[in-house]
Amino acid sequence: MTSATAAHSVVEPTATTRRFAGSLVVLYALITMIPLAWIVLTAFKSPDDAISYPPKVMFKPSLEGFCNLFTTRSRQTPEFIRSLGPPQGLCDSIARDRNMVVAGPSNYVPRFINSLIIAFGSTVLAVALGTLSAYGFSRFRVPLKDDLLFFILSTRMMPPIAVAIPIYLMYRTIGLSDTRLGMILLYTSVNVSLAVWLLKGFIDEIPREYEEAAMIDGYTRFQAFVKVVLPQATTGIAATAIFCLIFAWNEYAFAVLLTSGNAQTAPPFIPIIIGEGGQDWPAVAAGTTLFLVPIVVFTVLLRKHLLRGITFGAVRK
Amino acid sequence: MIPVPGSVHAMNELSASSRITYRAVRVRPGVARRIRGLSDKTLAWLFITPTIVLLLAINIFPLLWTIYLSFTNYRANRANVPTIWLGADWYQSILTDPDIWAAMQVTAHFVIWTVVIETVLGFGLAYLIDKKFRGHGLWTTIILLPMMLSPAVVGNFWTFLYQPQIGLFNYVVAFFTGRAASSFQMLGDVTLSPWAIVIVDAWMWTPYVMLICLAGLRSIPDYIYEAAEVDRASKWRQFWSITLPMALPFIMLAVLFRAIENFKMFDMVNLLTGGGPGSTTEVASITLKRAAFESWRTGYSSAFAIILFVTVFGLANIYVKALNKVKSR
Numbered sequence: 001m002t003s004a005t006a007a008h009s010v011v012e013p014t015a016t017t018r019r020f021a022g023s024l025v026v027l028y029a030l031i032t033m034i035p036l037a038w039i040v041l042t043a044f045k046s047p048d049d050a051i052s053y054p055p056k057v058m059f060k061p062s063l064e065g066f067c068n069l070f071t072t073r074s075r076q077t078p079e080f081i082r083s084l085g086p087p088q089g090l091c092d093s094i095a096r097d098r099n100m101v102v103a104g105p106s107n108y109v110p111r112f113i114n115s116l117i118i119a120f121g122s123t124v125l126a127v128a129l130g131t132l133s134a135y136g137f138s139r140f141r142v143p144l145k146d147d148l149l150f151f152i153l154s155t156r157m158m159p160p161i162a163v164a165i166p167i168y169l170m171y172r173t174i175g176l177s178d179t180r181l182g183m184i185l186l187y188t189s190v191n192v193s194l195a196v197w198l199l200k201g202f203i204d205e206i207p208r209e210y211e212e213a214a215m216i217d218g219y220t221r222f223q224a225f226v227k228v229v230l231p232q233a234t235t236g237i238a239a240t241a242i243f244c245l246i247f248a249w250n251e252y253a254f255a256v257l258l259t260s261g262n263a264q265t266a267p268p269f270i271p272i273i274i275g276e277g278g279q280d281w282p283a284v285a286a287g288t289t290l291f292l293v294p295i296v297v298f299t300v301l302l303r304k305h306l307l308r309g310i311t312f313g314a315v316r317k
Numbered sequence: 318m319i320p321v322p323g324s325v326h327a328m329n330e331l332s333a334s335s336r337i338t339y340r341a342v343r344v345r346p347g348v349a350r351r352i353r354g355l356s357d358k359t360l361a362w363l364f365i366t367p368t369i370v371l372l373l374a375i376n377i378f379p380l381l382w383t384i385y386l387s388f389t390n391y392r393a394n395r396a397n398v399p400t401i402w403l404g405a406d407w408y409q410s411i412l413t414d415p416d417i418w419a420a421m422q423v424t425a426h427f428v429i430w431t432v433v434i435e436t437v438l439g440f441g442l443a444y445l446i447d448k449k450f451r452g453h454g455l456w457t458t459i460i461l462l463p464m465m466l467s468p469a470v471v472g473n474f475w476t477f478l479y480q481p482q483i484g485l486f487n488y489v490v491a492f493f494t495g496r497a498a499s500s501f502q503m504l505g506d507v508t509l510s511p512w513a514i515v516i517v518d519a520w521m522w523t524p525y526v527m528l529i530c531l532a533g534l535r536s537i538p539d540y541i542y543e544a545a546e547v548d549r550a551s552k553w554r555q556f557w558s559i560t561l562p563m564a565l566p567f568i569m570l571a572v573l574f575r576a577i578e579n580f581k582m583f584d585m586v587n588l589l590t591g592g593g594p595g596s597t598t599e600v601a602s603i604t605l606k607r608a609a610f611e612s613w614r615t616g617y618s619s620a621f622a623i624i625l626f627v628t629v630f631g632l633a634n635i636y637v638k639a640l641n642k643v644k645s646r
Contacts, residue, residue, distance in 0.1 A: 011539050011542040011543055011546065013448045013449070017448055018448050018449065018450040018451070019450065021445040021446070021448035021450050022445075022448070022450030022451065022452070022453070022456075024445050025442060025445050025446055025450070025453070025456050025460070026456055028438075028442060028460065029456050029459045029460045032460065032462075032463060032520060032523075033459065033462075034485070035463075035471070035474070035475065035478060035485075035520065036462065036463070036466075038474075038478065038485055039471075039474050042477070050483075051482075051483045052483070053482060053483050053488070053498070054488055055483065055484075055485050055488050129367050129368045129371065130368070132363075132364040132365070132367065132368070133364055133365045133367075133368040135364055136360075136361045136362075136364035136365040137365065139357075139361075140357055140358070140360070140361035141361075142361055142365065148365070148369070150633075150634075150637055151372075152368070152372065153633065153637065154630060154633050155372050155376040155377075157577055157581075157629050157630070157632075157633040157636075158376070158380075158581075158626055158629065159580075159581035159583070159601075159602055159605070159622070159625050159626065159629060160581070160583060160602075161581075161583055161602045161605045161606050161609065161622070162383070162581075162605065162622030162623075162625055162626050163376070163379060163380075164609075164610075165383060165386075165393075165609045165615065165618060165619055165622055166378075166379030166380070166382040166383045166386070166619075167375070167379050168393065168610075169382070169386075169393060169615075170378075170379055170382070172393075185371075185375060186375060188371065188375075189371050189372055189374075189375035189376055192368050192371060192372065193372075196368060220355075221355070221357060221360055222355065222360060246465060249467070250466070250467035250468070250469070250470075251467075252467065252468070252469030252470075252583075252584040252587075252588075253583045253584050253587075253602075256469075256584075256587075257606070257610055266470075267467050267469045267470050267584075268469070270470050270473060271469070271470075271473040271588055279477075281477050284473070284474065284477070285474065285477075288470050288471070288473075288474055291467070291470055292466055292467075292470070292471075295465050295466055295467070296462060296465075298465070299458070299461060299462060299465045300458060303454075303457075303458045303461070306461060306528060307528055307529070307532050310464075310525060310528065310529070310574075311529060311570065311574075311640070311643075312640065314570075314640040314641075314643055315529060315532045315567070315570070315643055
């Protein structure tokens with residue numbers, strides 16, 4: 001890779017080239033950001049502004065989308081509403097303006113919590129199993145190593161629907177249908193392949209001499225692994241964990257086929273948020289925004305390791 | 318629990334910390350002696366086995382079950398009906414079923430067009446970003462955002478953008494072409510809907526191809542271009558004889574991965590069109606879902622799942638070969 005210090009070589013692009021390339025890239029970035037910006041804008045629109053034509057860029061911000069996301073409401077007669085006391089909080093007063101009263105909380109928060117538990121649970125398991133296996137594959141002579149590694153990777157390549165058919169039957173038999181534990185195990189099995197491949201790359205980069213020196217000093221192999229290799233691999237483990245989290249967080253196919261209530265995560269829930277007369281787009285947008293924010297943060301944190309993550313650790317910068 | 322003075326990163330502190338650790342470990346002699354006594358070989362299997370067991374339980378056992386079911390008349394919604402061995406009947410009927418071949422054609426259209434568009438755009442972007450204009454790091458991160466987001470949740474929102482009366486996409490197209498925004502339906506029209514899903518996939522995954530191509534471009538050492546300059550090779554010539562061939566293994570990697578992922582595409586298409594209108598966007602995974610979880614033809618869909626799996630397995634094999642090729646660079 002060229003560094004800034006190697007400037008003025010014959011192969012450095014000219015200032016004009018740079019400016020031209022830069023403006024094209026910025027143009028592309030701005031265009032692809034429009035759908036994301038639109039999600040955030042729609043989240044703060046009132047239902048009427050959200051479906052107006054031409055689409056509104058300037059509008060009076062409203063929290064109705066968020067209120068509708070977190071509550072269920074029932075329609076009442078104006079007389080009944082007038083007979084009630086003063087509105088309980090912002091959402092109640094928004095609802096009353098539309099001749100409705102807040103009936104209770106919606107399912108969004110429980111679904112969001114399911115997403116958190118399942119994503120974190122499966123990530124912890126996948127990274128723990130993956131770290132051990134990656135160290136095993138990196139440092140020891142394992143018979144059929146390449147075949148095992150290929151087998152591990154190929155499990156991630158399976159079409160989810162094809163896997164879901166027997167998993168559905170299996171979970172039905174052993175009582176794991178629509179349970180968080182079932183989803184955690186399933187996501188762990190998908191993520192562990194990524195974890196092994198990614199972490200093997202990271203551990204390969206830690207010089208063996210470190211452990212060997214520690215073992216000469218009296219460490220056992222296991223102690224050397226815990227006290228020398230693990231601290232060195234912290235960055236790799238963190239990056240891997242974030243990749244596993246993102247996968248489990250975003251997963252939809254298994255979730256929509258194998259969960260219906262108890263263990264349902266946010267991705268199958270958000271698309272079925274409906275209001276009176278079809279989809280409640282500001283509420284959907286509000287739910288989508290809250291769901292996407294953690295991923296945006298993680299992407300920024302991960303930017304140096306993205307390439308490794310998406311190529312199973314094969315391509316490094 | 319175990320006090321570690323200073324950092325174990327520093328080699329010269331290792332002997333000091335090891336003495337401390339030794340003492341600390343002696344407090345729990347049982348575990349320590351057991352682990353201490355392990356040979357490398359035992360440790361290797363101890364480390365690898367849990368992963369393999371999990372994969373056997375959650376991936377391989379179900380797979381074998383699917384293979385078994387694919388030879389039977391089993392239906393998940395009628396578990397009490399006696400199971401009859403059918404042999405390879407399902408495989409034969411699937412491979413001769415025009416509906417399946419139609420789904421395969423839809424899948425092929427989707428895979429080919431998304432891969433072509435994403436490769437051209439992705440490589441182009443990578444080429445431009447490699448010019449290292451000011452702020453290219455920031456803009457690269459921004460461009461990467463769509464591919465990190467949930468295809469289901471974002472795909473669902475695209476149905477709003479594609480609304481003919483109120484959608485932003487229709488408005489923008491109408492603004493630039495002068496047609497009425499309500500005169501076309503991206504998701505309801507048999508000719509447009511296959512393109513509607515291609516557009517969303519290209520929007521999401523062009524950054525993926527871009528990122529891998531960028532790594533390819535950055536792996537080309539400068540001295541090759543310097544030598545070409547000395548030989549007075551034109552920029553055009555340099556691009557075709559140096560840049561493209563040297564970045565090719567990386568491009569292939571991206572193409573293969575996108576092909577595999579889109580061959581099994583489910584979530585985004587399920588939410589955008591659900592396979593409709595009719596079956597114009599019914600990619601293989603949607604057909605499979607309809608057979609398995611809507612008509613509950615478990616035996617039939619198991620056979621189809623196995624056929625899809627064999628195809629993906631073949632592609633994955635090529636993918637790993639490509640990975641290793643890139644790795645050796």
